[in-house]
Amino acid sequence: MSFSNHPLWLVGFRPFFTLACLSGLSLPVLWALIFSGILAPPATPFSPAQWHAHEMFFGFGWAVLGGFLLTATRNWVKIRGYHGQALMLLVSAWLLERAGMWCAGILPPLVFRLFSNLFLAMIVLMLLWTLIRHHQDDSFPDNTFFLIVLPLFLVAKNLLLSEDHFQVGAAMTLGLFRVVFLVMLERTVTQFMKNAVQADILRSAPLDRAIKLLALLLVFVGLLPTQIAPWLALLLALLLSGRFVFWKPQLAMRRLDIGIMYLGYLAIVAQLLLQFIEQLVTPGWLGSLSMHVFTFGAMGLIIPAMLIRIANGHTGRKVIFDRLDKAVLWIMIAGFVIRIILPQFDPAGYLRWIGLAAACWFTCFAVLSWRYVPYLLQPRVDGKPDA
Structure with a gap:
C-alpha cells in the first residue's frame, strides 16, 4: 500500500482532526508559558497576542473547520471528497504555516506571506470549487453562506496580522467563525434532537x-x-435567545453530549451581549473577555463533542459517549469557568487562571489524541470504504 493510500489520507477529517487534537493540546499551553514570561515569544514582527489569536483561530480552528468541511462537502454534494495527495499537500501547507508563524521575524516578508496564506488559500479554493461545481446536487441551499464567508477568512487573516488593523481582523475572524457555527448548529442540533430524544x-x-x-x-x-x-x-442575541426557548433545552440538557451543544449556543448569545455592552459603553472596556467567551464557550465546548461524534461515526463505530468522553466535556466546561468566570472574582490570580485553563485544554485534547488519533490512522471497523 502506497503512503498516499494510508487510511489517514482517505478523507479530510482524518488528518485534520489529528492536527486539531495536537494543536489543541499544545497551543494554549504555549500561550500560557509565553504570557507568564516562562517562554520567550516567537520571533515575529507582530505582537504575541496577534500570534496567539492567529494560531487559535487559523491553526487550531481551521484544522477543525477544514476537517469538518472537507468531510461534510462530499456528503452535501454526493461526491468523493479530496483524498490522497491533495490532503497531503494541504497538511504540508498547514504545517508550513505553523513554522512560518513561529519564525516570521527571520523570514523575508514575501516568503512569510506565502507560508502564512498558502494553506488557507488552497483549502478555500478547493472547497469553493466543490460547492460551485456541484451546486445542483447540493442538499443544503444555505451553503451559499459558505461561498461568501470562506473567501473572507483570507481577508480577516491578513487584517489580524496587521499592526494597524488587528482589532478589525480579530472581530471579523470571530464573526466568520460565528456564522459557520450557527449554520452548523442549525443542522446538527436538529438531527441530534430528532435521533436521540425523538423531538x-x-x-x-x-x-x-x-x-x-x-x-x-x-x-x-x-x-x-x-x-x-x-x-x-x-438584535442577533435576542433572535438566538428566542429560538433557543423553542429548541427544547429542557430535553437537551438531560444529555451531556447534546446539552454541551446548547451551552455553546448560549456562549454565542453571551458573547453578543458582551459585545453590545462594550460597544455601547466604552470600546475595549472588557478587554478580551468577549473574545474568550466565544473561543472557550463556543469553540471549546462544541468542538470536542463534534470530534468525538465524527471520529466514531465516520470510522464505523457507534456514536456513544462513554464515561471518559463525558469526562473530557466536563473538563472543558471547567476550563470555561476557570478562564471566564473565576478571574472576575479574583483578578489578582489572572495568571493562575490562565495556566489552569490551558491545563484543561491540554488534558482534554491529550485524552482525545490518545483515544481517537489511533481510530483516524486505521481503516473503518465496519469494512465500508471511506470513499
Missing part, C-alpha cells in the same frame, strides 16, 4: 435566514457605524 425543534426558514444574515452583517462589525453595530449584536 422536533423549531425550524422557521424566515427566522433562520434572518439570524444568518444578521450574523453575516456582523462579520463587518469593525467597519459599521458605532451607532448601529451594538444594536445589531443585541
